[in-house]
Each structure stands twice: as C-alpha cells, then as structure tokens.
Amino acid sequence: MEIDLSQFSQVFFEESLEGLESMESELLKLDVNEPEDESINTIFRAAHSIKGGSATFGFSQVANYTHLLETLLDEIRDGRRQMTSEHQDMLLLSVDLLRNMIDALMRKTDFDDPLLSQLEKRFTAELEGAAEGAQVDDATQADAEQTPDEQLWHIDFQAGIDILRCGNDPLLMFTELRQLGELTVKLAEANYPDFADIDPEACYLSWNLELITDQKIERLKEVFEWVEDECTIHYSSSVIDTPEMKEPQGTSESPQSTPVPESTPASTSASNSLPAETMKPKVVSQAKSPEGGSIRVSIEKIDLLINMVGELVITQAMLGQIGQQDVIDEESLLSMKQGLEQLASHTRDLQESVMQIRMLPISFAFNRFPRLVRDIGQQLGKKVDLILNGEDTELDKTVMEKIVDPMVHLVRNSLDHGLETPEIRVSKGKPETGSITLNAFHQGGNIIIEIIDDGAGLDTDRILQKAKEKGLVAEEEELTTEAIHQLIFKAGFSTADAVSDLSGRGVGMDVVRRNINELNGTIELKSTQDKGSRFTIRLPLTLAILDGQLVRIGHHTYVVPLVSIHESLQVEPQRINRISENNELVRLRDEYLPVIKVFQEFDHEADAIEIKDGLVMVVDSNNEKVGLLVDELLSQQQVVIKSLEDNYSKVPGVSGATILGDGTVALIIDISGLVSLAGITNTNEHAA
Amino acid sequence: MTELTQQEQANMDDASQQYLTFIMASEEYGVDILSVQEIRGWEATTVIPNSPSHVKGVINLRGTIVPIIDLRQRFGIETLEYGATTVVIVVKVAISDEHKVIGIVVDAVSDVFSVNDADVRDAPDFGDDTNLSFIKGLTNAADKMVILLDINMLLGSEILPEASQLSNLINNIDAPQPQAVNA
Numbered sequence: 001m002e003i004d005l006s007q008f009s010q011v012f013f014e015e016s017l018e019g020l021e022s023m024e025s026e027l028l029k030l031d032v033n034e035p036e037d038e039s040i041n042t043i044f045r046a047a048h049s050i051k052g053g054s055a056t057f058g059f060s061q062v063a064n065y066t067h068l069l070e071t072l073l074d075e076i077r078d079g080r081r082q083m084t085s086e087h088q089d090m091l092l093l094s095v096d097l098l099r100n101m102i103d104a105l106m107r108k109t110d111f112d113d114p115l116l117s118q119l120e121k122r123f124t125a126e127l128e129g130a131a132e133g134a135q136v137d138d139a140t141q142a143d144a145e146q147t148p149d150e151q152l153w154h155i156d157f158q159a160g161i162d163i164l165r166c167g168n169d170p171l172l173m174f175t176e177l178r179q180l181g182e183l184t185v186k187l188a189e190a191n192y193p194d195f196a197d198i199d200p201e202a203c204y205l206s207w208n209l210e211l212i213t214d215q216k217i218e219r220l221k222e223v224f225e226w227v228e229d230e231c232t233i234h235y236s237s238s239v240i241d242t243p244e245m246k247e248p249q250g251t252s253e254s255p256q257s258t259p260v261p262e263s264t265p266a267s268t269s270a271s272n273s274l275p276a277e278t279m280k281p282k283v284v285s286q287a288k289s290p291e292g293g294s295i296r297v298s299i300e301k302i303d304l305l306i307n308m309v310g311e312l313v314i315t316q317a318m319l320g321q322i323g324q325q326d327v328i329d330e331e332s333l334l335s336m337k338q339g340l341e342q343l344a345s346h347t348r349d350l351q352e353s354v355m356q357i358r359m360l361p362i363s364f365a366f367n368r369f370p371r372l373v374r375d376i377g378q379q380l381g382k383k384v385d386l387i388l389n390g391e392d393t394e395l396d397k398t399v400m401e402k403i404v405d406p407m408v409h410l411v412r413n414s415l416d417h418g419l420e421t422p423e424i425r426v427s428k429g430k431p432e433t434g435s436i437t438l439n440a441f442h443q444g445g446n447i448i449i450e451i452i453d454d455g456a457g458l459d460t461d462r463i464l465q466k467a468k469e470k471g472l473v474a475e476e477e478e479l480t481t482e483a484i485h486q487l488i489f490k491a492g493f494s495t496a497d498a499v500s501d502l503s504g505r506g507v508g509m510d511v512v513r514r515n516i517n518e519l520n521g522t523i524e525l526k527s528t529q530d531k532g533s534r535f536t537i538r539l540p541l542t543l544a545i546l547d548g549q550l551v552r553i554g555h556h557t558y559v560v561p562l563v564s565i566h567e568s569l570q571v572e573p574q575r576i577n578r579i580s581e582n583n584e585l586v587r588l589r590d591e592y593l594p595v596i597k598v599f600q601e602f603d604h605e606a607d608a609i610e611i612k613d614g615l616v617m618v619v620d621s622n623n624e625k626v627g628l629l630v631d632e633l634l635s636q637q638q639v640v641i642k643s644l645e646d647n648y649s650k651v652p653g654v655s656g657a658t659i660l661g662d663g664t665v666a667l668i669i670d671i672s673g674l675v676s677l678a679g680i681t682n683t684n685e686h687a688a
Numbered sequence: 689m690t691e692l693t694q695q696e697q698a699n700m701d702d703a704s705q706q707y708l709t710f711i712m713a714s715e716e717y718g719v720d721i722l723s724v725q726e727i728r729g730w731e732a733t734t735v736i737p738n739s740p741s742h743v744k745g746v747i748n749l750r751g752t753i754v755p756i757i758d759l760r761q762r763f764g765i766e767t768l769e770y771g772a773t774t775v776v777i778v779v780k781v782a783i784s785d786e787h788k789v790i791g792i793v794v795d796a797v798s799d800v801f802s803v804n805d806a807d808v809r810d811a812p813d814f815g816d817d818t819n820l821s822f823i824k825g826l827t828n829a830a831d832k833m834v835i836l837l838d839i840n841m842l843l844g845s846e847i848l849p850e851a852s853q854l855s856n857l858i859n860n861i862d863a864p865q866p867q868a869v870n871a
Contacts, residue, residue, distance in 0.1 A: 556735060602737030644736075647788045648746065648755040651736055657746060657753045665734040665748050 009105075012053040014294065016062075016102050019046035021367060024095045028370045032085045035076070040083075043091070044073040050098065061111060062101050068123040069094055075127075090122055092371070150181070150214050151237045156188070158206035160230030165201055168227050174209070176223050181213025206232075295397055297357050305357075308350045315342045355545065358398070362440045362449070363391035365404045369411060373436060376415045383422050383433040384415065390440035395447050398543050402519055403449070406512040410451045410535050411436060413509075418455030418533055428530060430454065446521075446538050446563065454532040458525075460484045485525050489513045517672055519543065520561060520655075522620065546641055548658070550634035550666065551617065553599050554606040558630075559639055559658055559668040566618040566625060568633055573612045586616055586627050593618065595627040596678045598669070601653060607631045621675045628674070637661075641668065653677045704804040709834055710777060710794040713765045717794075718801065718827070718836045723779045725789060727797055730774040744793065754778065756791040757843065768795065781840050790843055801829040808836060 023046040026039040047069045054062035069091065075081040097115055104111035159170055177183050188206045192198070211220070217235060224233050319339040322332050366388050377384040395403075419425075419434035426432055439450040460481055467473040467487045479487075488509045516523045521539035540546070540563065548559035569588075577585045577592070582600070585592040595616055599606030608614025608631050616627040639658035644651055644667075655670035707718035733745030733756050742761035746753050756776060760767050768774070776791040808825035822842035827834050 604735070604737065642751075642753050644746070644753055647753060647790060648736070648743075651739070653737060657734075659748045659751065659753075663748055664732070665746050665753055667734065667736070 009057050012057055013102055013106050016050045016053060017099065019050050020095050020099055020102075022046050024092065024371055025367055027088055027091055027095070028374060030083075030088060032083055032088055035083045037077070040073065040077050044070065044077055047073055059101075059105055061116075062098065062105070065094070065101070065116065065120065066098065068120060068127065071127055072123060087126075090119065090126075093119060150212050153209075153211045153213065153217075153220060154234075154236045154238075155209040155211065155220070156206070156232075156234040157209055157224070158188075158232040159203045160227065160232075161202045161204065162230060163227060164203045166227075166230070170203075170205075170207070173223050173227075174207075177209065177211055177220070180215045180219060180223075181211050184210040186210075295358065295360070301353065301356055305350070305353050308346060308353060312343075312346045312350065315339055315346055319343065351545070355396075355541075356394075358396050358544070359394035359541075360397050360400055361391060362393045362395050362400065362447070363388075365395075365400050365407060366391050366438055366440070368404070368408070369438060372408065372411060373415065376412060380415065381421060382415065382419050384419060385433050385435045387435060387437040389437065393440040393442060393447060394541075395440075395539070396541060396543060399447075399519055399539055399541070402515065403521075403537070403539060406515045406523075406537070407438075407449065407451065409509075409512050411438075414451060414453040414455060414533065418453040418457070420456050442541070443538075447541055449537040449539070451535040451537075452532065457529040457531055457533050458485055458488070458527040459529070463487055485527055488525070489523075520546075520563070544641055546639055546658075546668065547636070548639045548668065549617075549636050550660075551628075551630040552632040552634055553602070553630055554604045556602075556604055557634065557660070557664075557666045558598070559666050560617065560619065560628070561668070561671070562636060564620040564671055566620065568615050568617040570614075571611055571616050576611050584611060586611065588618065588625075588627075591625065593625050593627045594678075595629055596674060597629045598674065599629070601674060601677050619671050621671045626671070626675055628669075628671075639666075639668070704802050707801050707803055707829075707834070707836060708777070709798040709801060709829070710775075711796045711798050712760055712763070712794050716798055716829075716832055716834045718803070718829075718834045719777070719779065719839050721800060723781060723839050725778045725780050728776045728778060728791070729772075730770045730776055730793065747791065749778065749789070749791075752789065754789050754791050756793060758793045760793070760795075762842075779839050779843075781843050783840065783843065788843075792843075799830070801834070803827050803829065803834075803836070811835075 023043050026042045026046075030036070030039050030043075047066050051063050051066035051070055054060075054066065072081070072087065073091075076083050076087070093115070097113065097119060100113065101111045101116075157170070163170065174183065174185055186208045188208050192204050198204075213220075217237070220235065221228075224231070227233075319336065322328070322336045322339065325332055328336070369388070370386055373384050373386045414436055419436070420428070420430075422432045425434060435454050437450070437452040439448070439452070441448055464473065464479065464484050464487070467484075467490070468475055472487060472490050473479065489512075490510060513523055516537055516539070519539055520543070521537060524536040524538070525533065526536070527533035546559070547562040549562050549565055551558050551560055571586050575587045577587065579585060582597075584595050586595050587593075593616075595611055597606075597609075597611075598604075599609075606614075608629060611629055614629050614631055615633060617630055617633075618625055618627050639660075641656045642658055644654065644657050651667075653670055653674040654667045655673065656668045657665050658668060660666050706721040708721045708724050709716050709718045711717075731747060733747050735745040736743060736755070739745075742758050744756040744758050746755050748754075758767065770793070773796050774793060775795075775797050776793055777797065778789060778791045780787055780789055782788075808827045810825055811823040822838050824836040824838040827836060
C-alpha cells in the first residue's frame with residue numbers, strides 16, 4: 001500500500017510549531033539550577049515528536065538536528081548531565097532555528113543558515129564532552145544511534161511449541177535484546193489451530209524482530225542460546241547508511257514509495273506515550289484542508305453543541321407536528337408560540353456556542369512575550385519582569401491573529417522607550433527591575449488588553465518638540481497633555497533618537513492604531529512621567545457578529561455598531577452652531593461635536609435635512625466623539641456581518657452588510673470611514 | 689425565479705459553446721451559459737452609497753450579498769421602468785483571479801443557442817481607441833445577429849467606453865451588419 005505522506009505534512013508542521021511553542025515556554029519557565037522533571041520531560045517529548053515526525057516525512061535536516069537536542073535532553077532527563085544556562089540558551093536558539101527550518105519546509109524552500117552548523121557543532125562538542133558518563137549502564141536508544149558501525153538485524157523468531165512449558169519466556173529475551181540497541185518487535189503471521197484444538201499451554205506465536213545495534217551476531221545469538229534448539233531463528237543483517245538516522249525499520253513495516261530515508265522512531269521508543277503522539281497526524285488529518293489553517297476544539301465545546309442540536313431537533317419535531325394539523329385551534333396556536341420561543345432561544349444558544357468554537361484563550365498570543373521580553377531585555381541590558389494576567393480570556397481566532405503584531409509592537413516600544421536602564425531606575429528611586437504587565441479581561445461585549453509598564457512614561461516635551469519639527473503641530477499651538485499623547489499615533493512620528501532594529505523607524509503607532517481600528521477596536525493611552533504608561537486596547541470578541549442599532553435615513557436602513565454609540569438625542573436649535581456652509585457643531589454639555597449628515601455623505605434622500613429635525617447619534621471615532629444625523633432609530637439587534645467585498649468592492653463609509661429578518665440587506669456604517677468621507681478633522685474642541 | 693432549461697442538443701460539436709441570449713433595447717446579446725448561475729425576477733435592492741448609477745444596489749441571494757448592475761445603464765442606453773418581465777441574470781465572473789457573483793438587469797431572457805466557434809466573427813474595428821474587449825464577437829443565430837459578450841471583461845474592466853460612445857457603437861454594430869455578412 002502506498003501512502004502519500006505529503007497530505008499529512010501540514011499537520012506535522014502545525015504540530016511541530018505547537019511543540020516548539022511548548023518547548024519555548026517550558027524553557028523560559030525553567031529554573032536552570034533546579035529543573036523540574038516535568039518540564040524537562042515536556043521539552044524532551046516535544047523534541048522527540050518533531051524528530052519522529054520529520055524523519056517520517058523525510059525532512060532529514062530537521063530530524064538530524066532534533067536528534068542532537070533529544071540526546072542532550074535525554075541525558076539531562078536521566079540525571080547524567082547537569083542542566084546549565086548555556087544549555088538553556090542553546091535550546092532556545094534551537095527553537096528559533098527549528099521554527100525557521102519548518103517555515104522553510106512549509107514554503108518548500110531550501111534552508112541554509114550558518115547558525116545550523118554552528119549549533120550542531122556546539123551540541124556535538126557538548127555531547128562528546130560527556131560521552132563517558134553517557135555510555136554507562138542502560139544504553140538508551142539515543143546513545144545507540146550515535147555509535148558508529150550500526151547494523152540492522154532482522155531476526156525471524158519462531159518460538160517452539162513447547163517454549164513456555166520449558167520455562168523460557170520470549171518476553172525476557174526481547175527485553176534483553178533491547179539492552180543491545182533499538183528493537184522493534186512485530187508479531188508474525190501464525191498458524192493458529194482451531195479454537196477447540198488450542199492447547200493453552202502451547203506457544204503458537206512467531207515474531208519478526210528488528211534490532212539496530214553495534215553488537216556482533218554472537219552477542220545476539222547469546223540471547224537465544226537457551227532456546228536455539230527448539231525454535232527456528234533466522235538472522236539477516238544490513239548496514240545502515242546514515243549512522244545518525246535510525247532509518248530502515250519503517251521501510252519494512254509499511255513500504256513507502258518516497259525515496260528519502262524514513263523511519264518510525266516512535267515504534268521503538270522507551271516511552272509509552274510517544275507512539276500515540278507520532279501516530280496522531282494520521283488520525284487528525286482526514287478533515288484537514290492543506291491551506292486553511294485549523295483550530296483545536298475541546299470535546300466539551302463539541303458536546304455542548306451536540307446537546308443543543310438535539311434540543312433544536314426536538315423543537316423542530318414539535319413545530320412539525322403542529323404544522324401537520326389541518327385545523328389550528330387556540331391550544332395548538334399557544335404551543336406553536338411556545339415552540340417558536342424555544343426555537344429562538346435555541347438558535348441564540350447555538351449561535352453563541354458556534355462562536356465559542358472560534359474562541360481561543362489569549363495565552364496563544366501571550367505566550368510569545370516571555371521570550372520576546374527576555375531577548376530584548378538582554379539585548380538592551382534592561383532588567384524586566386513580565387507579568388501576565390487573564391491568560392484564559394477567550395478571543396476570536398481571527399482577532400487574535402491580527403492583534404498579535406500590534407501587541408508585539410507595543411511591548412517592544414515599552415521595552416525600548418519606556419523602561420529605563422537599571423542605573424537610571426535606581427537613580428530615580430525605582431526598583432532596579434522594571435515590569436511589563438499584560439492584562440486581558442472581558443468587559444461587556446469587548447475584550448480589553450492592557451499593556452502596562454512602570455518605565456519613564458511619555459516625554460511630553462520631547463514629543464511636542466518633535467511634532468513641531470515635523471510640522472504636525474503648529475509652532476505656537478498649546479496642547480493638553482492628553483492631546484500630546486495622541487500625537488504618537490500620527491503617521492510618520494517617532495521620537496527615538498537613533499533608529500535601532502527595535503523601534504524608531506517611524507512606522508509605528510499609527511500602524512498599530514490602524515490595525516486595531518480595522519478590527520473595530522480602539523486604543524487608548526495613559527501615561528504619567530516617570531511612573532509609566534498604560535495602553536488599553538479594546539476589541540470586539542468576534543468579527544462575525546455585531547450588536548447593531550438599526551437606523552433609518554430616508555427609506556434606507558443602516559446598522560451602526562452599538563459599541564461605538566454613546567447616546568442619541570434631539571438637539572434644540574440654539575445648541576447648533578453653524579461654522580460654514582456644510583459644517584455644523586452641536587454643543588453637548590461642555591463639548592462641541594461635529595455633526596455628519598449621513599444622508600449627504602451617502603447621497604440619499606432623507607426626512608431630516610436640518611439637525612433640529614432629526615436625531616443626533618453621538619458615536620466614537622478613534623476616541624473622538626462625532627454626531628451622526630439620522631431620521632429615526634429602529635430596533636437593536638445582533639447582526640451577522642457579511643462581506644461586501646466578496647462580490648463587490650470596498651465602499652467608503654461602509655464596513656460590511658448584513659441580512660435583516662425580512663431578508664433584505666442592510667449596510668453597516670463604518671464610522672471612521674464616514675468621518676474621513678465627511679472630511680472632518682478629528683480635533684475635539686473643548687468648550688472653554 | 690425561473691429555472692434555466694438546458695436545451696437538448698445531443699449533437700454538439702466540441703468547438704461549439706452554448707450561449708444564453710437576452711434582449712436589451714431590441715438588441716440580442718449572448719453570454720456563455722456556463723457563467724450563468726441563475727435567472728431571477730427583479731426585486732428591490734439595497735442601494736450602495738456613492739456607487740455609480742449603473743450599480744443598482746445589493747440583494748440577499750441565499751445569504752450572500754450580490755451586487756446588481758443595470759446593463760442598460762452600463763451601456764448608456766435609456767433606462768426602462770423595471771417591470772414584470774425585467775429579469776436579473778446572476779453570473780459568476782472571474783475578476784483578476786477572484787470569483788464574484790454579480791446580477792445583471794436585462795430586459796428579457798431570449799434563448800439558448802449553440803454556437804460553433806468558427807461561426808463567431810470578430811467585432812468590427814471602428815478604428816478609434818474604443819475598448820471593445822468585452823465583445824467576444826458577433827454571430828448569427830436564427831437569422832438574428834447576436835452580440836456575444838465576454839462577461840469577465842464586461843464586468844471586470846474598470847475602463848469601459850463612455851456610455852454615450854458605447855451606445856453609438858452598438859447602433860453602429862447593427863448598421864454595417866449586411867455588409868459584414870456578405871464579405
């Protein structure tokens with residue numbers, strides 16, 4: 001049977017990347033002086049799985065390299081080697097290297113990095129240094145592979161029928177063989193007698209053994225010495241070409257057409273859990289499309305869904321029964337109403353649970369930060385503690401993927417610009433070690449992510465000076481601290497004196513803000529000089545569903561995202577200030593808000609042409625308030641967001657479409673798009 | 689909504705293609721039948737703000753948002769009141785490697801023809817720079833001239849000839865027809 005392995009390789013890539021992630025996080029958690037067995041085991045298992053997988057798929061570069069890792073880890077695990085911080089560094093570097101290797105494999109490009117051979121040398125040197133200690137008593141598989149002149153022995157062992165009666169146990173022999181090298185035991189086809197004729201004390205079995213060892217045949221024969229006469233034993237051998245790879249067993253087990261050397265290292269592994277792990281790709285992969293990306297869903301969530309579908313079926317059956325009646329009397333009308341109510345609630349629950357499937361804990365995004373902070377901290381010579389809170393907070397997968405980059409940027413900024421060097425910190429009377437805190441929590445229909453540092457805070461004077469240099473702010477202009485802080489979100493703004501590879505390229509906060517706005521989110525900044533800064537990112541939990549307020553403009557219905565609405569009000573004429581022909585401000589408490597006449601921007605006919613005739617809906621656009629003039633507020637409802645771009649194109653001022661209860665389409669207003677359509681400059685004037 | 693009735697033509701050449709033809713301002717146009725997804729009656733659309741006048745808006749086609757384009761307006765022909773016979777042909781087009789589903793409003797659906805590629809003549813060259821790439825060619829079917837449209841070019845190309853220019857063109861195509869047949 002030929003198996004096309006390439007269809008599974010995507011699963012291997014994903015698993016490997018996951019494995020590398022867990023390796024990385026364990027390594028970072030690891031206390032070098034007192035490594036916990038469990039973490040070492042986790043790291044070892046990850047390395048082992050990657051090695052096994054890569055060898056199966058013929059990615060020998062990865063396999064060979066992970067083998068080195070594995071050997072080292074195995075020695076640490078067995079207590080034959082003391083973990084050092086150098087090991088930790090080497091392993092972390094290896095994680096990066098492997099990630100790049102797998103990345104190259106995914107893109108089907110060659111991987112060529114001098115780091116590979118460097119690290120390989122370091123590992124080899126390290127391993128050889130401890131060779132004496134390593135080869136003591138029980139030779140593990142890893143050590144066995146290392147020794148040169150290995151041979152693969154095929155041993156066909158047919159046990160004599162009386163072998164058990166003589167007190168010889170094949171199991172003991174196999175155990176002994178395992179001491180000699182890597183052993184694969186396979187039960188061969190046997191001629192069993194009919195059930196009625198079976199002698200329970202007889203042994204009808206025979207085995208095919210495969211052993212990789214550097215031992216001579218005499219040593220093998222020794223194992224079977226006692227049973228030689230009553231059993232049929234056949235030896236044959238072949239030399240292994242690549243001594244580092246334990247290659248051939250796989251070929252005999254499941255012949256594959258791929259020319260690259262293959263192996264199924266898991267089959268001989270000492271640990272019982274490993275074979276299952278390496279087998280996993282084959283099970284998972286059936287439902288897997290190669291490109292689409294996948295998501296792991298807990299059984300719990302799926303069970304919940306199944307329950308709900310069950311409920312739904314019951315409700316449907318009940319309604320179906322009513323539908324079959326010829327005459328609908330009052331009683332059945334009542335139960336129909338009940339059924340419809342149930343249906344509504346089930347649908348809502350179902351919708352929520354389906355959305356839940358896309359939800360992942362934010363730890364997926366947080367996990368990369370310990371490493372990032374450690375590396376950059378070292379690079380900059382700053383001492384940093386990273387505190388993560390709310391890692392279990394769940395977030396839509398798409399949102400998560402898109403928020404990671406902005407977060408990385410913010411954390412880098414905090415490290416680079418925010419936190420001071422230890423000397424400065426001490427001189428300021430702060431603890432030597434700075435801290436960066438990442439918080440995540442739910443608030444309403446939003447997830448809030450906070451990035452807090454206790455560094456220097458924003459230097460308002462310098463920002464203002466820079467902004468004036470760049471012409472972003474007029475020379476004589478006076479700005480509040482708040483307004484100065486907002487300047488860092490402007491395009492082309494960077495205060496870093498020197499362009500480092502960390503930050504200071506001038507593409508920064510504006511991109512961060514834009515990315516977040518694209519997700520219908522907002523970012524806020526609070527900063528106190530010498531106390532630190534706090535960035536607050538507010539994001540919708542999902543991109544698929546939106547709580548919307550339906551509004552009417554003429555005979556058109558639009559949806560405004562509920563999260564961005566502050567209030568809606570009728571404005572008395574005396575509170576309307578006309579600045580120019582198309583520019584009107586509304587005074588609301590102590591603020592003047594620009595009002596966008598939506599019908600004008602969208603070129604529609606409307607009932608309310610003047611602000612006083614309609615409703616002004618106060619909404620948030622990039623942390624500034626603006627008013628939207630609409631005719632009437634309709635209902636509030638959850639709407640499923642549909643893309644306009646799929647079949648049409650992007651429409652300014654419109655973020656998408658949705659389908660209303662009556663089957664018609666309503667467009668969703670993109671407030672920041674509408675604001676730029678209206679050409680309103682976003683400077684909020686505070687009433688004096 | 690009318691279901692498309694596939695014409696039964698057992699003896700189809702390999703080189704022939706089936707075209708769905710429709711009528712617009714007494715002119716008959718053909719589109720590749722394989723790009724036609726369905727034919728629907730006219731229904732009210734949701735207007736897209738600030739869109740060109742030939743984009744009538746979007747409709748909900750079983751959960752997908754589909755834009756509707758008035759071909760008369762696109763061609764710069766005088767528009768008609770939408771009525772009972774106004775139909776929307778929903779076509780699938782490939783615009784720069786992306787598949788889009790678009791509805792086009794036409795006066796009426798006419799027929800399905802099998803046209804041999806050999807019988808398709810190139811669109812006449814009017815000598816000016818007018819972009820006619822959306823016309824695949826001309827052919828005769830049942831003694832009528834049919835303008836075969838390349839639906840991908842028609843809906844994909846941003847640069848269409850000026851509406852007035854185009855309507856002249858279409859009238860011109862009609863005029864030289866007898867000569868072209870004789871030639």
